[in-house]
Amino acid sequence: MGEWIAVYMQVATAYIKFRKDNSTRPVPPSPSPDDKKNKQTTFLGVRPVISATALVVCLVLIAAAFSLGLYFTFQKKQVRIMQSGLNINLRPFSYQELHEATNGFTEELGRGTFGVVYKGxxxxxxxxxxxxxKLRCVKQDGDEEFKAEVNVIGKTHHKNLVRLLGYCDEGQQRLLVYELLSNGTLASFLFADVKPSWGQRIKIAFGIAKGLEYLHEECRTPIIHCDIKPQNILLDDNCTARIADFGLAKLLMMNQSHTHTAIRGTKGYVAPKWFRNMPITTKVDVYSFGVVLLEIICCRRSVDVENNCEGKAILTNWVYDCYQEGKIDAVLDHKTEALHDKKNLEKSVMVAIWCIQEDPSLRPTMRKVVQMLEGVVEVHAPPCPSSYTSSA
Structure with missing residues (x-):
């Protein structure tokens, strides 16, 4: 072993020893062939891991780029829908899609004030x-009508309302897509040669009342339908009534009690004060329901100009006269089983007369109408609806 020399340093207390031949440590031995082989094996094992990691990173980047592309496409679509003022929860259709779905708009189901309905x-x-x-192209009012109807119906959900599935807002084309109900309109059901049973009539009337109660009092923003009539009531497979055609519906803001609107409803179902440019409230629908309730009870139209019997042309006047004279059975087809349910018959007629009061303040709310039909609230004798009845 070589000779060691000790050096003392005053700056810091330390001793350093080193060999005279200036080597501080032994020279490490050269690696053996086995060590080189092990290193090469380790390197070769790492290469597949690096390649696999790079592939995964590339796939993640591609997926991220694809997802971003879809996201921005979706956002653009959402912006377009929101800019059009439409409810984004409904399915948007292109005009071409609906053209193909209806086979070129060939099978017509019905016509209304604002457009034609086709089967698809x-x-x-x-x-x-x-x-x-398919709404008619109206530059100003038609566009607002469309947006109002889509937004209103898209936010409603009730078993007695027709469900809106989607819409088309493409260029000048404005279309609405509804669920199709198999039994058609209440009008075709009531006024056919074969009349519905008394039980069916009561069920339908109650369903309409519940639907209107929902629109008036259970929606976040109250809705006035403004055109309740048998043609706007559809029936499903179980003859459950569904209120349709919200084209005339107007929203009541939470801090308002009434709204003004242009006169559009159907004559015979519209309250008299509507024609005097008076404020429109939910009591407009109550009046219309009263007329429809009488049509359901009697299975005849509200106005029958071809009826040769004196005093029977106007249903509301004639029914009130029969009620006042104690001849309520006269309003029925004598073959109906309602003759064996006179208590329920009289109650229904009295509720209808309350609904058709000329003074809106005398008409009940739809919630009270439902309670009266259920028997929860007693139905008192109604006054004469107006000065226009023949018995006044």
Whole structure:
């Protein structure tokens, strides 16, 4: 072993020893062939890991880029829908899609004030039959009507309302896509040669009342339908009444009690004060319901100009006269089983007369109408609806 020399440093107390041959440590031995082989094996094992990691990173980047592309496409679509003022929860259709779904708008189901309804079939996992309402192109009022109807119906959900499935807002085209109900309108059901049973009539009337109660008092923003009539009531497979056609519906803001609107409703179902440019409240729908309730009870139209019997042309006047004279059975087809349910018959007629009061303040709310029909609230004798009845 070589000779060691000790050096003392005063700056810091330390001793350093080193060999005279200036080597501080032994020279490490050269690696053996086995060590080189092990290192090469380790390197070769790492290469696949690096390659796999790089591939995963590339796939993640591609997926992220694809997702971002979809996101921005979706956002653009959402912005377009929001800018059009439409409810984004509804399915948007292109005009071409609905043109194909209706086979070129060939099978017409009905016509209304603002457009024509066609039968169609859409793909939604399976084939679904729909009713496509093609609105007439009206530059100002038509556009506002469309946006109002889509936003209103899209936010409602009740078993007695027709469900809106989607819409088309493409250029000048404005279309609405509804669920298709198999039994058609209440008008075709009531005024056919074969009349519905008394039980069916009561069920339908109560369903309409519940639907209106929901629109008036259970929606976040109260809704006035403004055109309740048998043609705007549809029936499903179970003859459950569904209120349709919200084209005339007006929203009541939470801090308002009434709204003004242009006169559009159907004559015979519209309260008299509407024609005097008076404020429109939910009591407008109550009046219309009263007329429809009488039509359901009697299975005849509200106005029958061809009726040769004196005093029977106007249903509301004639029914009140029969009620006042104690001849309520006269309003019925004598074959109906309602003759064996006179208590329920009289109650229904009295509720209808309360609803058609000329003074809106005398008309009950739809919630009270429902309670009276259920028997929860007693129905008192109604006054004469107006000075226009023949018995006044």
């Amino acid at each position: 079939i859409i793909q939604n996992g399976s084939q679904v039959q729909v009713a496509v309402k």
